[in-house]
Structure formats: C-alpha cells, structure tokens
Amino acid sequence: MNMPINPSAHPDAALEQARFNMIEQQIRPWEVYDGQTLDALGRVRREDFVPPAYRSLAFMDIQIPLRGNAEEALRKGECMLSPKVEARLMQDLLITRNDRVLEIGAGSGFMAALLAQVADQVVSLEIEPELAQMALDNLRRAGVRNAAVRVADGSSLIPDGPFDVILLSGSVASVPQELLALLRDGGRLAAIVGEEPMMRATIVRRQGERFETIQPWDTVAPRLRNFPEPSAFRF
Template structure:
C-alpha cells in the first residue's frame, strides 16, 4: 500500500477537516492549497503537519502546549482567517507568531501583516519560515503582544493566535472603525471562537459562532474573579 503524497495529505486536510468546519471562502481555501504548511512545521513534527491537532514548535510537546508554543490546528487557523477576512488594502496585527504560518495566510489576503512573538527562538523560526516561503509583506517582531502595538495602529484586523480569558479593551481600542478582532475566548473545557467588530468610536459587536479549545497566550489578563 503506497504512502499518500504530501499534496494528497493537503487535499485531505482541506476536504475532511476544514470544509466541514464551514470554512468555504474560496480565497482561504486557495491559500491553504498553495501555502505549504509542512514547511512551517519543525522537522521533528513534520508528520503532524496535516493532522487535526495543535503542533508543538519546540521542546517537549506537553511543555509546548502549556507555554502556548504551538501551531493551532489547521481548521482553527482557517476559521480565524475566514472570520476576519482581510482585504487587499488592510493592515493586520497578529499576536503569537509561532511558526509564521498564520501570518503567511493573513499576508496572502492583506496588504501588510505585523506579527508579534514573545519567544526569541520562535520569532527567529517565524522570520526564517516566512522568508523561505517568499512572504514579503509580513514582519515578525520579538515583543510581548498582550498590549498590542498601539504605535503602529489603528489596525483593520487583529488576530490572537491562541486563547485568552477575555479580550483587553486596550486591544479593542487599536481597531479602526469597521475593524475586526478574532480570538479564542473563555476557559476550559469550552472556549468560543469570537469575532469582535468595531462599529463606532466606543461601540463594538461580538459574535461567537463556534466552540474550540486552545492553549493560552502569555501575559493576557486573568478572568474577572466575580461573575454577576
């Protein structure tokens, strides 16, 4: 029995994981077919490139998950990109560069992407991966992204590539009117894929249309202790 080719594995990922998760935007599907996800995965874990799971980026897998040093599952990345749907003239901020794969997807739709990564080794990995993939409109900065990047804002799109207990208002203020922020919000065992749209100077709308679980991004505020 022959081993499936990389192209067949990529096709299967799109058809069996991503389309069933209601990722149907043809622009996003085309990106997933052309950007070589396996080249953003560390060599030790390349066999996991198309598997429906988070891919550890360094060290022991459990430790990588605990520290949020992972690539999100393919269907989660794809759904987040579809949610914010960057346009060719728009500027994007990503928090949590990881391997650079999400930045590559966003850069395929947007004018410019700035992606922030707190871990120096991962920042280098993302920078190298993006350069090797020929992505010229995504810039990796080694920085703590929990407070965003107000000096470069406002942004049309902000994507948090990991989970947070709640989205800080400081980040929401860095959205343009009409801008969108996508994040995975909540606590285990159930988190929600969340899209927040800035509709005015002080007004926002929130949609939560799907459930998932993802490792935490570092240094974001803990949830409020009291719930009313």
C-alpha cells in the first residue's frame, strides 16, 4: 500500500510534488505546452525566490507580495505574478538561446531566473533598491550567472539596446513606444495592457519598421510605476 508523503520527513519530495502540481494543474491548463518553458519552471526553485513569510504560498495560483504589508505591496506592484501568467508570457515571447532580454520589474528575480534558462543574457531593471538587492541575492544563490539586475526606472532610464526580447513584468495603460524602438528587427515585446477589471496580454513583434501586435489572452496584473496613464478628464 502506498503511504502518503510526510512533508517533515521528506521535505524535498513534498516540494517537488508541489512544483509538479503547479505545472500540471495551473500552467498546462493555461495552454503552456512549450518544452523549454516547462523545463525552466521545473529547474528554477520558485520557493527560493519567495520571501520567507510567504514560502508556503510559493506554488499557489496567486500574486505573492514581496515586502511589508501585503495589501500595500500588491497595490504598489511589489509582488510576483502568478506562475501561470509568468509561464504564458515566457512561452509567447518565443525566446531562443541567442537572445538578449530586457525585463522591466525584477521583483524577486524569479522571472529573470526563468528567462536566463533559455536566453543568452538578461538585464532586469528594478525601481526599488531593496527589491533589486533581493533579486540579485536570489539569483546569486540560485547560481544564475547570465542575468544582471540594475536599480533603474524602466519608464525613463533604459540601458543600451538593442534587445531581442523585452518583457514588462507588470501592467501598463499602453505599450511604451520608446521600448519598441529598442527592439531588433524580429524582436518581441510582451506587456499586460489596459485597465481593470480586464487587461490583455499584448505581444508586439518588430518587422523592419512595422510592428505586428496580437492580444491572445486576458489577465489582470499590478501596475508598473511611472508609466503614463490615460487622462482622467472626459469631454
């Protein structure tokens, strides 16, 4: 007879089962079938990128606050996106081993760690110094050597381009045109665009001087700070 796993006796086995369940029950049902994306999710230890107070929530289908008061952190966008949203964004970007990637919003560093599994180089910007240090420490502990974290406001201070891939790990009111200018020919940008209660995952591909846009799925994510908002005035 098979006996249930006792997490205290087999902590690694319990964690691996939770990771497996996250992939099979949350991520695959969200139409994430890409092998390299699923492999990265299996390799990167999500629980090591979650603040200790929330480690028990590491594999749940929720946004995880990264510091201080949970409600305030979520309001400020200081959180990890849910696993299925991270996975679907990564899959839709069609990242290759030669790609140079820019991420806006490092958070805990988890998304940068995933991106680093499949790309050549990752540059991740974080506006909050405390979170940037958290991300950097987490990436170092995880042995990720091809991802850099910089303290910077991604709405205005952008490192030298061009990039093959740009990912906004949060929502914006509209696709930032200045970021599109940093894409190489054939490059892709992913952002969550719109207003609550419904936003659209938006994937933009550069083809020469043209930009092709698709919005394949809906979700909601906290705002990235300092990006333009539509005027509240109505005429």
